[in-house]
Amino acid sequence: MPLTLLPAHFNADPVRLARELLGATLVRVTPDGLRLSGRVVETEAYDCPRDPACTAGRFHAARSAEMSIPPGHWLFWFAHGHPLLQVACREEGVSASVLIRAIEPLEGVPKMLDYRPVTRQRDLTNGPAKLVYALGLDPMQVSHRPVSSPELHLLAPEKPLGDAEILVTARVGIKEGRNLPWRFAERGNPWVSPGVPSMEMVTELGDSDDAEAG
DNA sequence: ACTTCGATGCTCT
């Protein structure tokens, strides 16, 4: 039986955690007891003290609300009116998190399609806000709850993904810190978000950059 | 399959 990840597990480097969460199962139990789940296939790390995406401009102040959330608790970042699901990392008072960017639907697909009707099944959960809608999550209800909550929790991967199975790329949609290789995806999985670059582009990324996971 | 472009709602100025 897979283990439910506990909040204490997230008092750690978000870059490492983002990588380790690939292959985990995100489980949502609806108010009527329906179980929806999906395999985590794409994540992204944010780590303020060393992250230009956080310290640049408006982001710095914006993190203050997030900083009051203890590690291993859910939080939502809003972008363009869309809620993005994250887990707070490191110790409380530090702004660091892992963003869940895409999942591969496992259980409860009909209910997900009910929450978020799409014509192509591929589009159901292949984006950070898409998966929030497909799971029927209400940010107001889920924010600040532990990642081990019955209604929304994470099961550890059966087997951690090897380096060869992980595609490391740059984050998207931000100005500063574009170059940091802090987005992780399961290589070859069709359920990753449309913007994940091909292998060729990743190779170019490697020589132009520094910061590593640690 | 790909592109472009407007709407979204929340946060900070």
Added chain:
DNA sequence: GAGCATCGAAGTA
């Protein structure tokens, strides 16, 4: 009032 860690629709292939 601006800008954004995005999405969806509409257009072209």
